[in-house]
Amino acid sequence: MIRLEKFTIAKDTEKMSSINRTIRFKPEVFDEIQQLHQATGVSFNKICAQCIEYALKHLDDDSISEEEDGYHG
Structure with a gap:
Protein backbone atom coordinates (compact mmCIF):
# COMPACT_ATOMS: atom_id res chain seq x y z
CA MET A 1 0.00 0.00 0.00
CA ILE A 2 1.35 3.41 -1.01
CA ARG A 3 1.07 6.07 1.68
CA LEU A 4 0.91 9.66 0.48
CA GLU A 5 2.21 12.53 2.52
CA LYS A 6 -0.59 14.46 4.20
CA PHE A 7 -1.88 17.49 2.36
CA THR A 8 -1.54 20.70 4.33
CA ILE A 9 -2.68 24.17 3.37
CA ALA A 10 0.21 26.62 3.26
CA LYS A 11 -0.74 29.92 4.85
CA CYS A 51 -4.77 21.02 -4.13
CA ILE A 52 -3.98 20.76 -7.84
CA GLU A 53 -0.21 21.00 -7.26
CA TYR A 54 -0.44 18.24 -4.64
CA ALA A 55 -2.47 16.02 -6.98
CA LEU A 56 -0.03 16.54 -9.87
CA LYS A 57 2.96 15.83 -7.62
CA HIS A 58 1.37 12.53 -6.57
CA LEU A 59 -0.05 11.54 -9.94
CA ASP A 60 0.44 7.90 -10.87
CA ASP A 61 2.17 8.15 -14.25
CA ASP A 62 0.96 4.64 -15.10
CA SER A 63 -2.62 5.95 -15.09
CA ILE A 64 -1.93 8.35 -17.97
CA SER A 65 -2.75 7.22 -21.46
CA GLU A 66 -3.28 9.46 -24.48
CA GLU A 67 -6.21 7.31 -25.55
CA GLU A 68 -8.13 7.94 -22.31
CA ASP A 69 -10.37 11.02 -22.16
CA GLY A 70 -8.39 12.90 -24.79
CA TYR A 71 -5.42 13.63 -22.51
CA HIS A 72 -2.70 15.38 -24.50
CA GLY A 73 -0.31 16.50 -21.74
Missing part, protein backbone atom coordinates in the same frame (compact mmCIF):
# COMPACT_ATOMS: atom_id res chain seq x y z
CA ASP A 12 1.98 32.00 3.21
CA THR A 13 1.16 35.49 2.05
CA GLU A 14 3.39 35.31 -1.01
CA LYS A 15 1.61 36.52 -4.11
CA MET A 16 1.64 33.95 -6.89
CA SER A 17 1.71 34.69 -10.59
CA SER A 18 -1.29 33.23 -12.33
CA ILE A 19 -3.22 32.64 -15.52
CA ASN A 20 -6.97 33.13 -15.49
CA ARG A 21 -9.02 30.09 -16.38
CA THR A 22 -12.64 29.23 -15.62
CA ILE A 23 -13.21 25.89 -13.94
CA ARG A 24 -16.36 24.25 -12.63
CA PHE A 25 -16.81 22.48 -9.30
CA LYS A 26 -19.43 20.13 -7.98
CA PRO A 27 -21.41 22.10 -5.38
CA GLU A 28 -20.20 19.91 -2.53
CA VAL A 29 -16.54 20.41 -3.53
CA PHE A 30 -17.06 24.16 -3.82
CA ASP A 31 -18.65 24.21 -0.34
CA GLU A 32 -15.77 22.25 1.17
CA ILE A 33 -13.15 24.56 -0.33
CA GLN A 34 -15.15 27.58 0.83
CA GLN A 35 -15.23 26.15 4.37
CA LEU A 36 -11.45 25.66 4.26
CA HIS A 37 -11.07 29.26 3.10
CA GLN A 38 -13.17 30.52 6.00
CA ALA A 39 -11.37 28.33 8.54
CA THR A 40 -7.83 29.16 7.40
CA GLY A 41 -8.07 32.63 5.87
CA VAL A 42 -6.24 31.30 2.79
CA SER A 43 -7.88 32.46 -0.43
CA PHE A 44 -10.16 30.12 -2.32
CA ASN A 45 -7.87 30.33 -5.36
CA LYS A 46 -4.72 29.50 -3.37
CA ILE A 47 -6.40 26.47 -1.80
CA CYS A 48 -7.44 25.24 -5.27
CA ALA A 49 -3.93 25.80 -6.64
CA GLN A 50 -2.35 23.94 -3.71
